[in-house]
Amino acid sequence: MYLFKAFTRKGARAAYLAIAAFALLVQISLVGAPAAHAEVVNSIVVQGGSRIDSETVRNYITIEPGKNFTSEDINASVKALYATGLFSDVKIARRGNQLVVSVSENNIVGSVKFEGNKKLKDDMLTAVVETKPRGVLSEDRLQSDVERLKELYKRNGRAEAEVSVETFPRDTGRTDVVFKINEGTRTGISSINFVGNKTFSSGRLRNIMTIKKTNFTSWLSKRDQFDDAKIQSDEELIRRFYMRNGFADFRIVGTDVAFDEAKNRYSITITLDEGARYRFGTVMVDSSIPDVDGNALMRYVTTKPGKIFNATQVEKSTEAVSVALLEEGKSFAQVRPRGDRNYENHTINLTYLVDEGPRLYVERLEIRGNTRTRDYVIRREFELSEGDAYNRVLVDQAERRLKNLGYFKTVNVTTQPGSSPDRVVIVVNVEDQSTGSFSVGGGYTTDNGGGFIATVALTEKNFLGRGQYLKVSLGGGQSDRTFNLAFTEPFFLGRRMSLGFDVLYNQAQETDYRPYNMNTAGGTIRLGLPITDDFDVQFNYKLYQRDVTSWGSQYILDWPAFAELYPQGSWINSSIGYVLTYSTIDNYQTPRNGTFLRLSQDFAGVGGDGQFVRTQADARYYKEILPDSDVVGLVRAAAGNITSLGGEPVQVLDNFYRGGETVRGFASYGYGPRYVGVEDTYAIGGTTYYNASLEVQFPLPVLPEEFGLRGAVFADAGTLFGYDGLENLDIEDSSMIRTSVGVSIIWNSPFGPLRGDFGQWLTKANFDQTQMFRFSAGTQF
Template sequence: MTRPLHRRLLTLALASALSLPALAQTAFAPFTVSDIRIDGLQRIGAGTVFTYLPVERGDTLDAGKAAEAMRALYKTGFFQDVRLDRQDGILVITVVERPAINKLTLSGNKDLKTEDLTKGLKDIGLAEGETYNPLNLDRVTQELTRQYNNRGKYSVQITPSVERLDRNRVNLTITVKEGKAAKIRHLNLIGNEKYAEEDITKGWESHTSNWLSWYKRDDQYSREKLSGDIEKLNSWYLDRGFVDFSLDSTQVSISGDRKDMFITAGMTEGEVYNFADVTVSGDTVLPKSEIETIVGFIRPGNVFSRGLLELATNAITARLSNIGYAFARVNPIPSIDRDKRTVGVDFQVQPGPRVNVRRIVFKGNTRTADPVLRREMRQFEGSWYSQAAIDRGKVRLDRLGYFETVEVESEPVAGADDQVDVVYTVKETTSGSISAGVGYSQLSGLNLSLQLSENNFLGTGNRVSTAVTRSDYQKRYDFSFVNPYFTDGGLSLGYNVWWREFDYSSFNVAQYSTNSGAFQVFMGIPLSESDSISVMLGADTNEILAYEGSTPTPLVDYIKAVGQRTFHTWKAQVGWGRDTRNNYFTPVVGSTQNISAEIALPGSTVEYFKLSYDVSKYWPLSQALVLKTALNLGYGDSYGKTFTRNICYTAPTLVDTNNDGVADTSVPGPAGTDPCLTTSPDFKKTVTAQGLPFFENFYAGGISSNGRVRGFTDNTLGPSWSSSYGYKQPLGGSMLLAGSVEAIFPKLFDSPSARVSAFLDFGNVYDGYDNFSANELRASAGIALLWRSPMGPLSISYALPLRQKDGDQVERLQFNFGGQL
C-alpha cells in the first residue's frame, strides 16, 4: 500500500472517532456521587471504563459533568449507546457495547495487495479482535473506491457485508469487483511546435492502444501514471533548454460508459536557453578545484539542461557522501538572463556534519546467521559513512542467492546528528534444491534417487550438496562441501568426493559404461570485489566398460590402443572469474566471465588438457525488458604421447559340434598383440589413441548441457556413430561453440520468483578445430520460464529448431532443475 493511502485511512479513523452521536440529556438535579455502577459490560472490563471516566466517588455530578462523562465514553469507540441514571446517591451507567470483529475477509482485490490493505485497516481499528465501528467501514469503502478510480478502474464495486454472530461478534467481508481499467482512446498535445508528439511521448507510461499493450498495459488509464508523464513532459523541455516552458492545461474526460478516457495537454514551449558561467560556492570540504572538476562537463555556451544540473548535483553529493558527509546538500541556484537567453548556475554546497556509522543492523534474516551477512559488508561500524560502501554491501548480499529482496536505509541516531545506523532488511528465500523420486520402467527397472543441494547450509553460508541415485543403469554417490570464507580475507576452500557407476547410453551418449571415482580439493582466491581465481587438485580413476558390436568402433579402438580400460588421472585446474551481476538468480544488469584450464598431469594414463571460456552479459533496455547475450567456448586435446597398437586376427575356423561329420560352428582364431605373435595373421589393424579422450568430450544440445541449444535433445548434436542397425550414438567433440541472445521480461509476473524470456540459441560441437564449419551450427528459438520454486530453481522451455539437418533429434518442450536465465 502506498503511504498516501495509509495516511488517508488513518485520517478516516480519526474523523470517525470524533463523529459521535448526539448526547442524550440526563434530567436530574446535581448530587454527590457515593458510588458508581456500570451495567451492560460483556467484553470490556469495568476497570477500563473507569480509566476513561472523568467522574469519581465524592464528585458532584451536574448536567455539564454528565455530558462530559458521556462524551468521554463515546470517544473510546467501545460503545454504541451510553445512558446515565441515578439511584439515590449511586451513579448508574448503562452501556451497549459495539460488537467485536471476529473475522475480517478481503476478496477480489488484485491491484491493492491484501497484506497492505490488512495492515492499513488494522491501523484504523478494522482488524480481528478490534471493536467494530460502522462509520469506519463506510468511509474505508469510499477511500478504496477513490484509490481504484486513481488507477483508472471507474467501474469498481466495493461491497462490505456484516454478519452478526452470537456473543456480540461480527464477521466483516469486503468484496472487491475491480472491473477493467478505462482505456486511453485519445492522447493529444497542443502547442508542441518544435518536437513531434510521438517523440515527446515515447518514454511515457500512458499511451493509446498498440501491439505491445497486452504486455505493457500502457493503454490503461491511471491518474498516478498520468501525473508522472506530465512531469516527464516538463522535464523533456527543461532538458532541451526551454526554461520558460509552461503547461497551460491538462484535461481528462471519460466516456459515458466509463470505458474510454480522452487526454489533452496544452503547453507553451518558449525559447531555448544556453548555459552561462558555472560556479561553486559554500563549504566544499574538498578543494574547490576538485568540485569544479566534477561539474566541468557543464560548459558555457552549451544548451541548458536540467538533467545535467541534476547529474552534477548528484555527482557532488555522491563524492561527499563517500567521505562521511551523508546529509550533504547541493543547491544549484540559477541566474536567468532572458535578454541573452542564458542561465548562469552557482552550485551552493552545504556538507552538513560528518557522519559516523554507529551500528550495522540486519533484519529479516531468520535463518542466516548475522556473521554471514556481516562479512559481505564494505561499510564498517565506527568508521566514516560511505554511500558507495553501503551500496556495495547491498549488491554483495543480493548476489549470495539467499534472499528474495534486500533493502538498505540509514537511520539517524536520536540525540546525535553525526551518527547513523545502517539497516539492511532482507527477505529469505530458497537457497538450495531437493529432488527425490521413486519410479519403475521396463527399461531401467526400479529407480531411487535423492539429491540435496544447499548454498546456505544451516545459515552458515557454507555450500553442501549430496546425491544418492540407484537404478539399473547407474549407481551414484556424491558429496561436496565449500566454505566460501575459510579465511577472513575471503579465501574459499572445499572438496568433492564421488563414486559413479554409469551407463551413458541412457543419457543420449554412446553406449558404454564407466566405474569412476574422484577426490578433489579446490580453493578460491579473491582478487577484487568482482574478480577471483580458483585452483583445483585432484585424482580420479575411470574404468571404461565397452562392448564390441554395441559400443562405437572409434571408442573401442581408443581403449585398445591405450592397452587398458582403466584410466588414472592426476588433475589440476586453474581458472579466473569475474561476476558483476546485481543478483544471483534474476540479474538485470552486469556480466559474468569464466576462463578455466584443466590439465591431466604427467604420469596420468592419458595426458590431455581442456580450455573453456564462458561469458554472459545483461543489458537493461528498460524496466520491462532486459537483453542477455551469452557465449560458451571449449577446446581440448592431448599433449602426451600418441598410443598406437597393431591388432592381428586369424581367420575363424569351422568346428563339428554335433559330431554329424559337418563343420557347423565358427570359432574365431587367436588374436595377437603388438608385435603380432601370429606368424601369418589373416587380418591386421592399426589403432591409434590421440586427442582429447572421448570420455572428456564436450556435448551440445538441450537445456542442461554447457552447449545449450534448446529444442534439440540433450547431448545429441555434433559427431555421432551409427551402428549397422542405423542406431545413432552421439560421440561429443573436442571443440564447443554455443551462444544465445535472450530477451527477458522481468515485469511480466508481479513476483521476483518468476520471469519469462524469449531466446535464440545456436551452437554445436566438433571433432577438433580442423573440422569446424559455421554451416554445421544449429539454431533454435523459443520461450522459457524460470521459477524459483520452494524445491529450487526450475527452468522450462519450449523451442522450435530454426536450423537443423536430417537426423537431428528434436525435443521442443524441456525442463531442468537448477540454473538461471
C-alpha cells in the same frame, strides 16, 4: 419640595439600576464562564456494562470523586470512552451526589468468514480486513473493511467486484461476521495512449511499463491488472527512461484513467512534456573542505563531457564520491550534483559540490507497513544504523536497493526530526507484495535431438519473509528427466555476501546423438562476494557423480569403441572454482542496453576421478541502435578451454559440446570432433572453442505490440576442436570456422522468453550436422 421628591425618585431609580446591573454582571460571569463553574460528586456509578468491569470504565474518564469538575471534563470523558472502541453509546449525568456513567457495549467478534471468493483466497482477504476474531465489533470498521476488500479486488483486476457484510449474533454474546463477495469478471485495459511524445514512439514507452494492454495471454500473466500504485511506478519508470536518455527537463503533465462499464475496460492516457535533449558539458568536483582534493575524486565520476545526459550516471557518481569520502573518514561530507543548463547549445555543466554537511546522527530506523518481510531484511539494505552519521546519499542508495529487491509493491523512505536538533529518524514505509510463483510449461524443443518437454517450477524470492531465494523444479522430455533445487541466503553472517547451494539429479536416455544411458547426481555450494554494484566474484565447490549404465542395442557394432569413449561405471568429479561477473545490463529478461562479462574457472582434482582445469569466458554488449524505434543491437563473443592436470587425458564426457546454441543453422552437438563409427558418427566434444555473434532485434510491424513478439536477424561464427587420447579411434576434427546467417522470432511470453531461429549455414566441415530451425526457451544469462 417638588425638586426634593424628584431628586429622590431619580436617586432611587439610579440605585436600583446599579444594583440590577451588578446582579446581571454576576449572572453573566457565572453563565459565560463555565470553566469557573465547578461541581463535586462523592462517587461514580457505572451502568450497562456486562463484559467490561466498572473500574475499567472509571479509568478512562477524567473525573474523580471529591474533586471539582466541569462540563468540559464530562465531554472529554465521553470522548475518551468512545475512543476505546468498546462502546456504541455513552452518557454521563449527575444524580445527586453521584455521577452516573451509562454505557452500551459493542459486541465481540466471534468468527470472520468470506463467501463467494474463488480468485482470491481467504488468507489474502484476512490480511486486508481489520475486523478480527475476539475483537470489538464496530459498524464503522465493517464498512471500512468492505471498501478495503473492494480496493483489493480492484488492484487484482476486478473492479466490478461487489462486497457486502452480514452479522449473526450468537447466544454466547459474540457475533459472527460474514463478508459476501461477488467477484465479477476480470477488468482489463483496452488502451494505453501517450500524448506529447516526439522522440520515442508510444510502443517504445509501453514496453517500459509493467502494466500491459489486455491480450490473449493476460489471463496467465495478469499484467493487465489496473492498480494506482502500478501506474505511479510506471510513471517513474518512464521518467527515469527519459532522464537516462538526455531529457533533463522531462515531466509527466498528467495521467487520465477512464473506465468503460460496458466493455469492463480501463483506458489510460499519459500526457508528457519531453523537453530538450541535453549532453554533458564540463564535469568537475568542487570541494569546500580544506583537506579534500576535488580533482582526486574525479576518478569516481563516470559522467563524461560530450556524452548524452544520464541521470542514473549522475546518481551513481554522487554515490561513489560519497562512499569514497566515508572511507576517508569524512562522515559528514555532503555531495550534491549541480547542473547549469545552457539552453542554447543544450548542454549541462555538471559540478559535484563537496561540502561539510550538518552534524546529524541517526536516532533510530523505523520500519512500517511490512506484514510479511522481516524487519532485519529491510534494515540490512542500509549502510547506516542507529548512532551513525546521517548521510542522504546512503539513504537514497538503500531506497533503490529495496525497490530492486522486488519484495514490495511500494517503498518510501522519509525522515522526521529526532529528540534533539542533531538527531533524525529514518522512516521506511513499505507494502509487501507476492514474491512466489508457480509455473507449468510445456512445448517442443529441437535441442538434444528434439521432442516434447514439460517443466514445473516453484519459485520464492522472499522465502518465509527472510529474503532468501528458493526454487524447486521438475522437468523432462522424451529422453531426459531432471530435478533441480536451488537455495540462496543473500546476507550470509549478516554481511553483504551470499551463500547458496544447488542440487541436481538427471536421467538421460540414449538418443540418436547420445548412444548411452547416464544418470548424474550432485550439487554445488556457492559463496558470492559483491565488489561493487556491477562487479562480483563467486567461489564454488562442485561434486557430481556420473553413472554410465548401458549402451543401446543398436550400437552393438561400435561397442569396443564405446568402451573407450563412454566407459560404463561411476565417475566422480570434485572441483573448486570461481566466477567473475561484470554486468550493467538494464533488464535480464529483455536486455536493451549494457555490458555483460563473465570469466569462470573450475579446478577438478580435489578428490574424485577427473583432473583438469576448465576455463570459460563470455562477453555481450547490448545497445539501442534506434531508441525511438526500439531497435537493439547485440554483439557476443565466447571462448573456452579444458586442459588435463594429470597424466590421464580429459574424458569425452567432460569435453565441451557445441551446436545450434552458439552457431545457429547447426544441430545440437552439431559441430566439433566426431568419432566415425561403423554405421554413424558420434559427437565426442572438444577441448577448445570460441564463437561470436552479431544480432539486430526489432519489433514486428504487423502484429500488435502487446503480443510481445519481436524479430531479429543474425550472423554467427564459431569453432570447436581438440581432444585428448583416443589415438586408436577414427576421429574427425577440424578447427575451421563455421558460419551461418538467419532470422529469429522472439516472444516474451508469460512462461519466459521463447525464440525460434531459422539459420542457414555458410561454411561447415563435411562431418558436421546441420539443422535449419531451432526452438529454445529461457533467459540467456
